[in-house]
Every structure is written in C-alpha cells, then in structure tokens.
Amino acid sequence: MIQWCRTTPISLMKRSLIRLEYIRHDSSPVSQVETGMIGSNPTEQSRVIAICLLAGKIMLQSGGETYRVEDTMKRMAAALGLPHSHSYVVPTGIFFSVDATEPAKLIRISERTTDLDKVSEVNAVSRRIGQGELSAQEAHDLLVQIEGKPSSYSTAVQLMAAALSSGCFTIMFGGGWSDFLPALICGGIGYAAVIAFHRLVRVKFFAELTASFVIGILAFLLIYMGVGHERDKIIIGSVMPLVPGLLITNAVRDLMAGHLVSGLSKGAEAFLTAFAIGTGIAVVFSLFM
C-alpha cells in the first residue's frame, strides 16, 4: 500500500488496467455483501457492465430519451446483481460506473438515428431481465441481435411514407386537394434528398439545408408548370418530414426530468435543424422574388 502511494500516475493507471483484466479485485467486504454473488466475481461483473453499456448505447443511438437510457441501465444493472451503479448520459456519450473501486466506463456516441423499434425492444429486454426471465448471457445475445437488426422499414417504404405524410399535411394546413399531388412529389424528393446528401457529406445541417432548398425549387417549378395552386401550402407540407419533432419532444422531456445538459443540447440541435430548413427555403425565395 505504501508502495502504491509512491508510484507515478501513469504506472498507477497501468496497474489498475492490469488489475481489471487479470487479478481478482479486492473490494471491501461490505460491497461484496451488497453486490451479491455476481458482483463479487470480476469477470461476471465486467460482463454485466458490458451488457448495460450495450443496452444504453443502442437506446441512445436510436433516439431514446436520456432519462430512459439512464433508468434502463440502472435497472438492468440492479437486476443482474449490481445495485449501486451510476450512469450519466449526454447525447454524445455514456458514462457508467458500478462502484468506487472499478474504473468508470465511457462510450462515445457519434452517430444518432431515429429507430423507435429498437428503443422499445431494448425496453422489453430490460423489463424481462427485471422480472428474472432472462439470464445475463441470454440478455447479451438478444441485445447483440437487436443492435444488428436492420431498420424495420426499407428506405423505399420510408420515402413513400414521407411523401404521403407531406400530402396529408398540405391538406391539414388548409391546402386544396389539387395541392396533394405536388406536395406528395416535393415531400418524397425532399426526404430522398436529405438521405442522399447525408450519405454524401456527413454534416446533418447541410443535408437539411440542401433538402429544403430542393423542396423550394421543386415547388416553384411545379407551380410554374401549372401543377397545384398554393405554393406556400405545398412547401409547408413538404418540409414537415424534416421538422425535428422527436428532438423537440425529447428536449422538453429531458429538461423536465432534470437532465439540463441533454435537454439544452437537444434543444440546440432542434433549433439548428429548424434554422437550416428555414434558410434553405429563404434562399429559394430570395432567388425567385
């Protein structure tokens, strides 16, 4: 113990890494009693941590709310025998620690999509673990399966859905049925543009700006060709699939749950998206008017 105090930080770090992998860690008897059978075995413990991190990662990448991710990770850890875990989740990363002796784990989240199916499946897995229906191994296999699952709808179906919702929104916002078809076209092509540009350049705001620009140009073109009557209604309806609805909802829910950092950053992301859409349309207007 005296030797430990004299070591440099780097060698200390090395030593703790080695300790994590090879040597049975000597936690105090109190925490061993508290964490139960699984927690006392370091390999088992690190496996539970890995499972919790995987679940949190899938949820956060698929658009789950921050408080739900934290809650799910804590519950899963408790059900698998680690009752004293702490998780701190922000939109770009997850910190997870089980007790004071283990180093905290960190996962960086760089890519976020919206896949509510995965959120609800991970939720179901966590519930089944809580009810004792799943062992750690089974849960791990299920989570790996969920992570590798392709999205439940093909891109073509999603494009059709975006087109259909654009048409419907045009009617909802007071457009006539003659504007339904042009909105269908604009909305579908606009959503295709956002997917294509996002694959081309990995900057989300640029993709949204360009897509709304494309929508604006198309709407002007269609009106010029005599298809549709109300340009404004067509544009508003077509832009709707790009509107950051999920971000707005999540931002408010996170703020209310006390996750101020996540709430504010999601709000900022939503604002930037809205700004990008508005700018794209504004550019079209300043070109043609």
Add this chain to the structure above:
Amino acid sequence: MLHFIEQALTSFVASAAFGIIFNAPRRMLLHGGFVGMIGWIIYIVLEYAADAVPATLAATIAVGVISQIFSRMFRAPVIIFSVAGIIPLVPGGLAYNAMRSFVQNDYSAAMEMAAKALMLSGAIAVGLVLSEVLNQMIRRIPASIRTKSSSK
C-alpha cells in the same frame, strides 16, 4: 362536417406515416395515428372556437395523456405514441411565413409571426410538462380510487 372527416383522415394517415419515418414498431403504427388524429381534431375545434395558443396547449396535453395511457396499456415507451401526435402541432406554417417575410424585408410582419411561432412552441412545451405532471398524479392515486373514478 365533410371538412372534419377530411381533416381526421389526413391527420391519421400523416401521423401513422410519421411512425414509419421514425421506425416505430409495426403493430404500434395505428395507435400512433390515432393519437395524432385526436390531437389534431382537438386543435382544429379549439382553434376555430378560441385561439391557436390554447388550442395547441389543450391538444398537446391530450396527446401526452393518451400516449401515457397507451404506453402503460401496450407496455411500450411513451415516445412511440407522443412523437407522431406532436408533429402536426409544431408551428411549421408560421415559422415558414415568418422566414418568408424576413426574406422579403417585411420585418414587422416577420417579427409578429416569429413571436407567435415562439408562443406556440412554448405552448407545446408547457402542454408536454402538464401531461407529465398529470400522469405522475394519476400514478400516485391508489389503484382502488382509480378504478372507481374510471367506472363512473
């Protein structure tokens, strides 16, 4: 009346289609559409009777509460149901008109509409919060009272 049927139908389809865009589970698409439809009907009725801000507030609360009920009934995250219902209420049209007026150098009209859009966004936020509070209150009421009040 025809107008109402048209609005109900389009809002149902639009909300369900949004479920597909967000990759919602297949068996929950119709529920999402239903939540969206109820929210939108409340909105258009109240907007006609009163003003857009209280209409948005009431519609958001309704969407929030129905989503919480569905979430407990079908054991799925709330967000699957609430997201599709909130989208139609987002003041996209106003924000668009505000942006358009800015570009056309009509700043006073633009500011007016931007302020209104901000008010509506605030109404959505407050509505979400209120539905959350309502939900927590419902959860705290003991089960016996809840069954009594629901049987009335």
